[in-house]
Amino acid sequence: MSAEIENQVKILEEQLKKLQKKQAKDQISIIVFSGDLDKVLASMIIATGARAMDMDVKMFFTFWGTTMLRDKNKSAKGKDFMSKMFGFMLPKGSTQLKLSKLNMAGMGTEMLKGLMKKKNVASLEELIKSAAELGVEINICQMSMDLMGFKKEEMIDYPNIKYVGVASYLADADESRVQLFI
Amino acid sequence: MTTDELKAIKSDLVIDARGTACPGPLLAAKKAIGEIESGEIMEILSADEGTKHDIPRWCDKMDHEFLGIVETDSYTRLFLKKA
Numbered sequence: 595m596s597a598e599i600e601n602q603v604k605i606l607e608e609q610l611k612k613l614q615k616k617q618a619k620d621q622i623s624i625i626v627f628s629g630d631l632d633k634v635l636a637s638m639i640i641a642t643g644a645r646a647m648d649m650d651v652k653m654f655f656t657f658w659g660t661t662m663l664r665d666k667n668k669s670a671k672g673k674d675f676m677s678k679m680f681g682f683m684l685p686k687g688s689t690q691l692k693l694s695k696l697n698m699a700g701m702g703t704e705m706l707k708g709l710m711k712k713k714n715v716a717s718l719e720e721l722i723k724s725a726a727e728l729g730v731e732i733n734i735c736q737m738s739m740d741l742m743g744f745k746k747e748e749m750i751d752y753p754n755i756k757y758v759g760v761a762s763y764l765a766d767a768d769e770s771r772v773q774l775f776i
Numbered sequence: 777m778t779t780d781e782l783k784a785i786k787s788d789l790v791i792d793a794r795g796t797a798c799p800g801p802l803l804a805a806k807k808a809i810g811e812i813e814s815g816e817i818m819e820i821l822s823a824d825e826g827t828k829h830d831i832p833r834w835c836d837k838m839d840h841e842f843l844g845i846v847e848t849d850s851y852t853r854l855f856l857k858k859a
Contacts, residue, residue, distance in 0.1 A: 643799040646806040647837045715797040724803065 621650040623770040625763065629658030629685060630694035631703060631718065637776040638721040644772075645728035652770070654763040656735035659776075660742065661685045662718075663734060663749050670745035677743020684742065687750070688718045726753055733758045733766075777844045782855055785843075787819035788812050794823045794851050801827040802834060809840070812858050817843070820854040828852055 622644045626637045641651045655663055666687040673681060685691050696702035710717060716724065725732075734749070736757040746757065756762075767773045791808045793801035801822045812818055820831060828845060831854045835842040843855035 639799050643802055646799060646802040647834055648806075713797055714795050714800070716800065728803075 618771040619650065619769050620648070621652065621766075621770040622772040622774065623763070623767040624651065624653045624774045624776060626653060626655045626659035626662070626776050627657050628694070628776055629661045629691060631691035631706070632693050632695075633776050634659065634662050634688070634691060635718055635721070637774075638718060638725060639716075640774070641730045642721055642724050642728055645725075645730055649772075650770075651725075651730045652733065652766045653730060654733050654735065654758070654766070656738045656763075658684075660734060660738045660744060662688050662691060663732070663752070663755075664744065665748060665750040666690065668748045670748040673743050673745070680742045681744065681748075688722060691718070722750070722752070732756075733762060735759070735763075777855075779844070779846055782844050782846050782853075785817060785819070785855060787855065788816035790819045790821065792821045793827070794821050797824050798826050798830070800824070802830055805831065805834060809838075809858060814858050817855060817857050820856075821851055822854065823851045827854070831856065 622640070624637055624641060626634060628634065637653070641653060644651045661684045664685070664687045666689060670681075691703075692700065693703045693706060707717070709715075731754065732752055733756045736759055739745070739757065749755065789808060789812045791804050793804045796804065801820060801824055805818070805820055808818060820827070822828070822831075832842045834840075835856050839859040841857040841859070843857055845855070846853040
């Protein structure tokens with residue numbers, strides 16, 4: 595009798611282990627595709643909020659989202675003509691991002707920034723700093739870097755930043771309970 | 777807990793998150809919860825409307841016990857007990 599039960603328990607334990615492995619983690623996976631200030635702000639507020647709720651956060655910056663991670667004080671050498679053009683035409687970092695609507699040649703964006711300051715809403719730069727302290731993981735799409743001619747040396751300093759491909763994003767997303775495309 | 781009971785509480789830690797907006801109060805709560813022991817009471821002061829809904833949900837997720845709120849003229853006092 596006891597040997598049978600022991601066996602059953604063993605089988606159950608193994609099944610439990612298998613199931614636990616497949617279970618979605620308390621984790622949120624965010625793709626930041628947009629380079630608009632308002633959308634990127636939303637993504638960072640969600641990311642830091644999720645960390646406050648003890649969720650793991652993995653962000654994947656691709657296409658226009660990559661521009662947010664450029665450091666306006668850094669530059670990269672050895673770019674070809676197209677890359678230089680892209681680099682010039684695209685926002686160089688978080689301070690140069692624009693609203694997706696009502697930008698009004700930059701006036702709308704400045705107004706929003708002013709309002710945020712007045713109401714003590716954290717700026718994008720402050721949120722990025724918080725995110726780093728809280729352990730929000732940031733991954734950058736290597737392909738986007740290549741397409742837009744950005745180089746690693748011109749990106750901001752952020753702990754453990756990685757340059758990955760879509761499979762890394764998908765693997766992260768697959769094990770997360772929440773997935774967002776911003 | 778009733779408002780009177782809440783008002784009578786002697787909080788172990790008071791976090792003043794007035795003047796910060798989402799996700800400020802949440803981050804302040806998260807940071808501060810590490811400073812008190814299990815069973816102790818934390819009070820959060822907030823002037824942000826969203827926080828009134830956020831903190832109870834945060835407590836629920838983190839398994840802390842949300843005790844209730846006391847409204848004053850200009851801000852809200854939120855009470856919770858650490859798990």
